[in-house]
Amino acid sequence: MTNSTNLSLIYLDSNATTPVHPAAAQAVMSTMTQTFGNPSSSHITGIRAKDIMEKTRNAGKKLLGIDKGQLIFTSGATEGIQTAILSALVEAKKSLTPNKQYYLLYGATEHKAVPNSLHHWNQILGINAEIKAIPVDHQGKLDLNFIAEHAADSLMICTMAVNNETGVYQDLTALETTIRTTNPHVYWMVDCVQVLGKRNLNIENTSIDYAPFSGHKLYAPKGIGFVYVRSSAPFTPFIAGGGQESGQRSGTENLPGIASLKAIFDILNGDSAHQFSNHSQLQGYRLQIIKALKEAFGDIVLNHSLENTVPTTINFAIPGFSSKEIMDLFDAANIRVSSGSACSSKVTRSFVLDAMGLPAWQSESAIRMSFGPMFNQDDCDQACERIISAAKALKESCLVVSNEINETPLDGLVELRSGNNCCWVYADKQTKTAVVIDPVHELIQRIVNLVNCQGLTLKAVLDTHGHADHESSRNEIAKALGMSTATCHLGWPTDTDCIEMLGQTYSSITIGNHNLVKVPTAGHTADSVSYLLTQKFNGEYQSSMCHFAFCGDTILMGSLGRTNFETSSSAEMYASLRLLNQLVDEQSLICASHDYYNEFATTIALERGRNQLLNSVLSNSIDLDTFCEQKSVLDSHLNDEQGQEIQCGAYVEVDAALKIREYDKDSLARLLKDDQNIKLVDIREPHEYALQRSSNVELNVPMTRLVQFINERSKQKQDKYVLVCRSGSRSLVVAQALGRLGFENVGHLKGGYALGL
Structure with missing residues (x-):
């Protein structure tokens, strides 16, 4: 298997380790083959x-x-x-x-x-x-x-x-x-x-x-x-x-x-024919790279002064991007950088930048570029050219502002994440309309870029409830896009239709061939609502018509939303759960506003199987008073330590990790040769896919579009898929999510592109 691109390596991680200098390598080989004696021998x-x-x-x-x-x-x-x-x-x-x-x-x-x-x-x-x-x-x-x-x-x-x-x-x-x-x-x-x-x-x-x-x-x-x-x-x-x-x-x-x-x-x-670049030259290279970064990404923030640092290190952050996103982009472009220290492979906050008192977002988004004194002008020119070309690929994911409308129209559901917070964007390509559900501040620019890049008209920017862990960003998004801010409850438009579902009348807006229906589901908070995306119907509504249920924190993956806030009510949640069970099919995808365990989405059927309290409510085997007592016990398991992120639901039961078929390069090659029904799916984002991919990959299903893919393939869960990504980490997470939702023949490539797909 070969990549469709064959870019030379741009190595900018010398503070982690360096290649061996040719003179050093020659000295090593000479002592290994000629002067190989033991220095203690006489x-x-x-x-x-x-x-x-x-x-x-x-x-x-x-x-x-x-x-x-x-x-x-x-x-x-x-x-x-x-x-x-x-x-x-x-x-x-x-x-x-x-x-x-x-x-x-x-x-x-x-x-x-x-x-x-x-x-x-x-x-x-x-x-x-x-x-x-x-x-x-x-x-x-x-x-x-x-x-x-x-x-x-x-x-x-x-x-x-x-x-x-x-x-x-x-x-x-x-x-x-x-x-x-x-x-x-x-x-x-x-x-x-x-x-x-x-x-x-x-x-x-x-x-x-x-x-x-x-x-x-x-x-x-x-x-x-x-x-x-x-x-x-x-x-x-x-x-x-x-x-x-x-x-x-x-x-x-x-x-x-x-x-x-x-x-x-x-x-x-100075005792060798070889030379290193001098201090002045290294300073020039650093300034040239910083200039290229600004040209490529616009606004970058340096995490250190240029006055009291060596000229071979650049530590920076790009507003709106996590360090992992930039590392994934650069890796796809065959540029090697690091997120802070390379002595731990986990991408996390930088304790160094935290100690310097820098804002949390800079610490979480830090990228380190470093080179050594062997770096020369040609190396610098190639690095700058590659950085700029890599950034251009971001338009494939609508992550940067572009003067051109994206040629690949968005159709369906997109999930944007900021930490454990989930924001949902649903777009219809025929009418070029969309809605945003549960936006957070960190994603404002990303949402605005997506809407502008796709040439969409937002019909609404909605919250499912008044969030305890962050302020709503809907007004800021509306202002940035020139939308009217004259809305009612949680951003719901004032001019809507009425629709009847199972004998009750609900407010609805139209998005292409679908309705987005607002359903009051108080409990987690007094103002909690759910938005059900259903296909249009003229006659009697059936729950199977519901494709996605945006339930906020009423039903979470592996949990129910907490009901111990000042405006919470376990009794109201009891009623809301029973109502949702009538309106939402057991296999409809539930899209929560928080995802603590990288499960992406869930279903009522899946949650009933692992959440006994929910199952008891929906099977009518528990009364209201007992539910309230047991819900209080569940909420007591919440971890609300000072300074920690507010948990919106206590996990009921940690599933045993699903055993996922793992392949290496050789075993996957044999599998593809023996089974023509295998579909190789690249689950990286479009900008990564545009820069690097295998000729054997049939589908690009970014993690941001995974829930849409699950909905589209709900009748094809027997199909055989092998998932690939940069290193095998994301593909394993996605494979486990698909397996949990009933996809029976899913495997992933261990090591991904890093080990030679």
């Missing part, structure tokens, strides 16, 4: 190996200005951090005063390896010092006053030379003055992993006691690093054994890795 091959190791050590000392201090080879920065902390704390423990409060200080934006290691060795050694984070300001600079206040009673202070997420560098001279003025003898470690090739560092002119470095951050292989130890600093071997490295770090030395460091040291020292 024969000629061993002597030659030892010579490589010592020449590398001398080159490193030359680079860092080391005369008396030690340079010890390690497996990487984490080992260097352990070595430094263990050495300092073992020595500090010898002179502790009983019952005195001691501190271990570290920068609040420090790599997690540092505080985690401090906690570990503090506990293992029984020191029981208080571990405190040194605050930073909005530019990421450490609070010198805080250090001065606590340094006198501190056993160790850990800071960073350059931050891995933002590129912020610290003023080591000011830090040293503050630390040594207050406590000349406290042990000071500086994480120097991101400094080489970006900042000058004459380490022996400072009073830094320990400084760990990592090879793979600057074009050497993974698994090699080194740590500087000041001549007067205490030292305890972290790895004991055969006595290598003069007993300071046992274990047979990683000679190929050490030789690769020599190649990098020589370039930095």
Whole structure:
């Protein structure tokens, strides 16, 4: 299977790791095939190996200005951090005063390896010092006053030379003055992993006691690093054994890795035919990329200053986009970036940006682009060109403003998400009309872009109830689109039709060949309503005519909406559930306003099977008083901790994860060859699909259109589908959702495009 696009790789994640420099790779290969001796061996091959190791050590000392201090080879920065902390704390423990409060200080934006290691060795050694984070300001600079206040009673202070997420560098001279003025003898470690090739560092002119470095951050292989130890600093071997490295770090030395460091040291020292870009050139590249980002996305927000950061890092956010959306876009365009730190694959808020006091949306939307000193003008030009072309693909999803109407008309239901909040847009392509249900502030621009991109006329912007966790955005959307704001309850238009359903009259608006019917369903709140999208009917209404039921928080996936708000009523919810059961078919899709477990939609039949309380109401096996008692018990399970998101319903029962068929590249190829009925479905968004896809993919069903797809294929649940996405994560979630809703032959491609579809 091959991709329809064959874009060259644009790698902009060098703060996570770098490719191996050709000179370093050559040094590795030479030591593996020719000078492969054990440096501890006394024969000629061993002597030659030892010579490589010592020449590398001398080159490193030359680079860092080391005369008396030690340079010890390690497996990487984490080992260097352990070595430094263990050495300092073992020595500090010898002179502790009983019952005195001691501190271990570290920068609040420090790599997690540092505080985690401090906690570990503090506990293992029984020191029981208080571990405190040194605050930073909005530019990421450490609070010198805080250090001065606590340094006198501190056993160790850990800071960073350059931050891995933002590129912020610290003023080591000011830090040293503050630390040594207050406590000349406290042990000071500086994480120097991101400094080489970006900042000058004459380490022996400072009073830094320990400084760990990592090879793979600057074009050497993974698994090699080194740590500087000041001549007067205490030292305890972290790895004991055969006595290598003069007993300071046992274990047979990683000679190929050490030789690769020599190649990098020589370039930095000016002792090589190879050269790196200088500081001025790197600054120019960063400015050029920022200009391209602004051209591509319009309004971008830098999460750091350009004045106190190294020129190889850009940390930014794009209003209206999550970090995952931008990462998915760039991955499809074969651009590699990161969301904050790459030491955890989970995309989440950046603790670094949180510590700097940046707004939550910037922390949640942060993208890090980073390159190294090997980056050149040609690399920069290609990166900028690709960034701009990737952003143009966003018009496929109507995520950016365009002067042209999208050529693919929207027809049916679209789900937009902001966290656990679900917003629903239903559009009819024939009449070019649409409605929006349960909008949230974070999605305003996305909704406006979608409407304008598709050339739609909004008939209404509606809420299902007055939400407790956010303000309605309907008036802002109406204003942005030039709509009339003269509406009645929850945005419902004043000029509507009346429609009779099962002997009752309801208000209705027409959208193409469908009616959107407003049904009062109080309970979760006093003003709660449900909107039923039904096919047009002239005669008697039947519940099977209802395609989608937008029930707000009355019926949630795996739960019922809470009824312990001030305006809630369990008794009214009891009646509303029974009413919905009459108007909504058991297989009609229920579209809630919150989705806490990535289930997308549900049905009354599915909910009856796992929610005994709901089933009891609908089967008439429980009276009103008993329901209210049991509903109170259910609501007591809600988790409403201060500062946490308000939960609109307590989950009744967590389903056992469905077992989904998983395929790898080879097994999927065999399956497609043997079974012609398999449909390969790409579930990424249209802009990703436009940039990268397999020739074997028959359908693009974005997650935003999944509920519409489920409705359209409700009579074809026996069909065989294999779902694909970028990495296999989304395809697994969607496969489980489809399986839960009765699709019997669904599998997914583990690893997705990342592993070679």
